[in-house]
Amino acid sequence: MGTDDTNNMETRVIEAAKVVFVRKGYVATTMKDIADEVGISRTSLHYYFRTKETLFEAIFEQLMKHLLPNIETIINEKSSVLEKAPAIVTQYLQAIRQNMLFPIFVVSEINRDPEHLFHAILKNPSKIEPLLRLREQIYEEMEQGLIQKRPLVDIASTLLSLVLFPFLLKTPLTKVFMDNNEAAFKDFLLNREKLITEIMLYLLTPNNSSPIKPI
Template sequence: MAQDRNTEELIIEAAKKIFITRGLAGARMQDIADEAGINKAMLHYYYRSKDKLFEIVFNEAIGKVIGRLGMVLNQQMPLLEKIPAIIDNYIDGIMEAPYLPMFVLNEINQQPEMFVQRLKSQQHFPNVLQFMKDIVDAGKQGTIREVSPVQLFLNIVSLCVFPFIGRPIAQGILQLDNVQYNMVMEDRKKVVTEVIFAWIKV
């Protein structure tokens, strides 16, 4: 049983690497078997299809971040408390799965409609439309400035995600090792919140 678990973990890690670099459409079961250091017959013994493997990798990768965001976005709390909580959980979620942004970019470029369908099917998918309605309501009530809810949502996402997408370049230019860059990402939670609040606060 322990050996089975180890083999399954080996396959999942190999599949993760292949799917990140090649996406679902470009990945082959033989590629995954080669990466895992096993033969194709053994791979099929554990996982009969590429789609099943992809589903496991997708749910593991996306589920962590979606679960975090869903818990926050679906809660009833004041908007000015919810926004920092979204930012904190978004950055924490990606730090736990740093390969996620490139994985998402690959799938969006190759199969955008299927990716969105898979995303929306996640159990804790956040109610983004309600969040945008909350932004509009807060603007009308004078809690924040009246701003575009779409622009606010996009600003939060881009300010949180881009440093992870551009991480190799940023680390190279700024000469930061992994520990230092992770510290920068921890600090970024506060920075992003301050940037957003500077824009929306009355």
């Protein structure tokens, strides 16, 4: 089997695993469940992923692959936190739009076994170094008066809730407010990017300054 065929099948398996993990939870899911979802035998599944745990880790690896390289580029720029904020919001939303089951999967696993989830995220600590550098820049700019002094947990939780909440409630939001129109939900997400950026800039901008206008 060629490399492209192998990569395509691995992607299919990962996407199927997300669906089954969300439906049944990590503990209740079996390799047979995932094989059935893909439409291959359990023996064939083991060719690509030996265990359920390696599949679990592959899901997070996929997200990191989509998200972190671009986030690192943004964080490495010689610019202020206020200047970086719009690009960070855009990148997070883009990554989640490409992995729309991910928020549901993460929330269900946090409720089930947060330590297991954090272990998967932190398995390769070097991958979160850009986020640690951003944290340090935020603290430095708070001390310099360049951004509003606020608990970092407030900033992070506000961003995460604004980004993730619509994906967690996609079905009721679409049914109640959009007449089950998937295109309307996509438009809603695109318009929401500007709203989230404005909220984050308002949250970060010092009281005696005017917020930077998002591009």
